[in-house]
Amino acid sequence: MRVLVIKTSSLGDVIHTLPALTDAARVYPDIRFDWVVEEPFAEIPAWHPNVERVIPVAVRRWRKHPLQARRSGEWRAFRHAMGDTDYDAVIDAQGLLKSAWLSRYARSPVHGLDRHSAREPVATLFYRHRHPVPWGRHAVRRVRELFAHALGYTLGEDADATGSYGIDRARLLASTPYQPDRSHPYLVFLHATTWPTKHWPESYWRTLAELASGHGWHVHLPWGNAAEGERAQRLAAGLQGVTVLPRLTLTDIAAEIAGAAAAVAVDTGLGHLAAALEVPTVSLFGPTNNGYTGAWGRRQLHLAADFPCSPCLKKHCEFKPTADDIRRFQLDLHPEQPPCFTRLPPERVWSVLETLLVQAGTA
Numbered sequence: 001m002r003v004l005v006i007k008t009s010s011l012g013d014v015i016h017t018l019p020a021l022t023d024a025a026r027v028y029p030d031i032r033f034d035w036v037v038e039e040p041f042a043e044i045p046a047w048h049p050n051v052e053r054v055i056p057v058a059v060r061r062w063r064k065h066p067l068q069a070r071r072s073g074e075w076r077a078f079r080h081a082m083g084d085t086d087y088d089a090v091i092d093a094q095g096l097l098k099s100a101w102l103s104r105y106a107r108s109p110v111h112g113l114d115r116h117s118a119r120e121p122v123a124t125l126f127y128r129h130r131h132p133v134p135w136g137r138h139a140v141r142r143v144r145e146l147f148a149h150a151l152g153y154t155l156g157e158d159a160d161a162t163g164s165y166g167i168d169r170a171r172l173l174a175s176t177p178y179q180p181d182r183s184h185p186y187l188v189f190l191h192a193t194t195w196p197t198k199h200w201p202e203s204y205w206r207t208l209a210e211l212a213s214g215h216g217w218h219v220h221l222p223w224g225n226a227a228e229g230e231r232a233q234r235l236a237a238g239l240q241g242v243t244v245l246p247r248l249t250l251t252d253i254a255a256e257i258a259g260a261a262a263a264v265a266v267d268t269g270l271g272h273l274a275a276a277l278e279v280p281t282v283s284l285f286g287p288t289n290n291g292y293t294g295a296w297g298r299r300q301l302h303l304a305a306d307f308p309c310s311p312c313l314k315k316h317c318e319f320k321p322t323a324d325d326i327r328r329f330q331l332d333l334h335p336e337q338p339p340c341f342t343r344l345p346p347e348r349v350w351s352v353l354e355t356l357l358v359q360a361g362t363a
Contacts, residue, residue: 001028001030001031001032001088001089001151002031002032002033002034002052002085002087002088003024003031003032003033003034003087003088003089003090003091003151004033004034004035004036004082004085004087004089004090004091004106004108005017005021005033005034005035005036005045005091005093006035006036006090006091006092006093006094006099006102006103007035007036007037007093007094007099007143008036008037008038008041008057008059008094008098008099008102009037009038009040009041010041010269011040011041011044011250011268011269011270011272011273012139012268012269012271012272012293013094013139014037014041014044014045015044015165015269015272015273015275015276016139016140016143016272016296017093017143018044018047018048018165018166018167018276019140019143019144019164019165019166019296020093020140020143020144020146020147021033021048021050021051021147021166022048022050022164022165022166023144023147023148023153023155024050024147024151024153025049025050025166027151027153028151031050032050032051032052033045033048033050033051033052034051034052034053034054034055034085034087035051035053035054035055036055036057036082036099036102037054037055037056037057038056038057038058038059038060039056039057039058040250041250042054042056043175043249043250043251043254044250046171046175047167047168047171047172047175047254048165048166048167048168049166049168049171050166055078055081055082057078057102058074059098059102062074062075078105079105082102082105082106083105083106083107085107086107086108087106087107087108088108089108089109089111089150089151090103090106090108090109090110090111091110091111091112091146091147091150092110092111092112092113092123092126092127093143093146093147094123095112095113095117095118095119095120095123096118096119096120096123097120097122097123099123100112100120100122100123100124100125100126100127101126103126103127104126109128109129110126110127110128110129111127111128111129111130111131111146111149111150112124112126112127112129112130112131112146113130113131113132113133113146114130114131114132115130116132117131117132117133117134117135117142129150131145131146131149131150132149133145133146133149136292137292138291138292138293138294138296139292139293139296140296165275165276165277165297167276167277169258169277172251172254172255172258173255173258175251176249176251176252176255178248178249178251178252178255178256179255180220180255180256180259180260181220181243182259184218184241185217185218185261185362186217186218186219186220186259186260186261187212187217187218187219187220187260187261187262187263187264187353188219188220188221188222188256188257188260188262188263188264188274188279189205189208189209189219189220189221189235189263189264189265190222190257190263190264190265190266190268190270190271190274191205191221191228191231191232191235191266192222192223192224192228192231192266192268192270193266193267193268194268195287195288195315196315196316196317196338197286197287197312197314197315197316197317197338198266198267198268198286198287198288199266199338200266200284200286200341200344201341202231202234202235204341204344204345204346204349205235205346206234206235207346207347208264208346208349208350209235209236209239209242210239211346211347211350212242212350212353213239213240213241213242215354216241217241217261218241218242218243219236219239219241219242219243220243220245220256220260221235221236221242221243221244221245222245222248222253222256222270223244223245223247224247229244229247232244232245253270253273254273254277257270257273257274257277257279258277258279260274260279261280261357261360261362262279262280262281262282262353262356262357262360262362263279263280263281263282264281264282264283264284264349264353265281265282265283265284265295266283266284267283267284267285267286267288267290267293271283271295272295272296274295275295275296275297275300276297278297278298278299279299280299280300280301280356280357280359280360280362281295281299281300281301281356282301282302282303282349282352282353282356283295283300283301283302283303284303284341284344284349285302285303285304285305285310285311286304286305286307286310286311286338286340286341286344287310287311287312287313287314287315287317287338287340288311288313289311289313290302290304299356299359299360301352301356303344303348303349303352305340305341305343305344306343307339307340307342307343308325309340310340310343312340317338317339317340319338319339319340321339325339
């Protein structure tokens with residue numbers, strides 16, 4: 001059986017799709033997948049042993065420069081790659097208009113969510129087969145259910161159990177020459193994220209780094225752009241054993257995370273990558289809902305802010321604390337700090353992290 005998967009972005013969403021492939025491979029051991037994915041995340045599908053071909057797209061770039069995409073031949077090459085294989089099924093696991101539009105270039109029947117289940121109901125117009133998957137469940141569970149409907153099997157009683165992302169670590173590590181410094185056990189702090197409200201305060205990260213360093217741990221700080229690199233430098237300044245990593249590829253970062261004793265993460269794609277690699281992780285949630293998009297896997301602990309407006313699911317904080325709120329919650333207000341994160345101080349995070357390290361046998 002050969003199946004085409006369309007799940008283009010984002011980093012966390014792509015990772016959330018991997019367990020569905022593992023489910024399908026248990027039912028159909030000979031199944032092979034091709035995967036359409038945005039080019040920044042094209043490394044990820046190849047880590048799964050049942051993925052045979054990765055078809056990269058650059059929808060964001062093509063939208064900005066459509067003529068250049070045509071002249072370069074990229075668009076033509078993509079259409080050819082989509083149409084050169086007869087698939088047993090095509091699964092749009094994104095549920096957006098952009099992914100549904102891409103699915104029309106495949107020659108085989110397309111499966112997707114029905115109009116009550118998709119994030120953008122108009123996308124369902126492009127599907128021959130539409131499947132109901134209720135809201136209110138974790139994103140990983142929803143994708144697993146969609147695959148089960150599309151490929152004709154049931155998840156069974158373990159539908160909510162922690163399954164396997166199926167990442168072949170040997171395959172992943174063999175694809176990069178990067179070798180983490182393992183001369184000392186280390187922790188990885190995944191401090192970078194997209195929404196302003198999902199950022200744990202920089203002063204909190206600094207205190208956590210001081211606590212880790214004071215307890216003899218080395219801390220590694222990855223980064224992906226100039227702003228993140230500058231923040232990492234500030235967090236590490238003057239602290240023994242706290243290292244700002246060089247700028248790494250996604251596969252290099254995966255190798256770095258895989259070698260860590262544990263990680264601390266905000267709600268970010270790299271936190272989901274840590275979960276997929278089964279690295280013990282403490283994930284911090286302020287405005288987002290860990291029940292729907294929390295790190296899914298073994299040895300994953302979520303700390304969610306206990307605050308009146310959490311989770312607000314907003315990219316910009318609109319909470320205006322009263323004098324009573326400031327007294328009640330002992331708010332330590334800073335310009336870069338969503339008030340909800342005052343409920344997750346670094347001392348509490350460190351205590352939880354120490355417990356996790358003991359449970360994992362790495363303390």
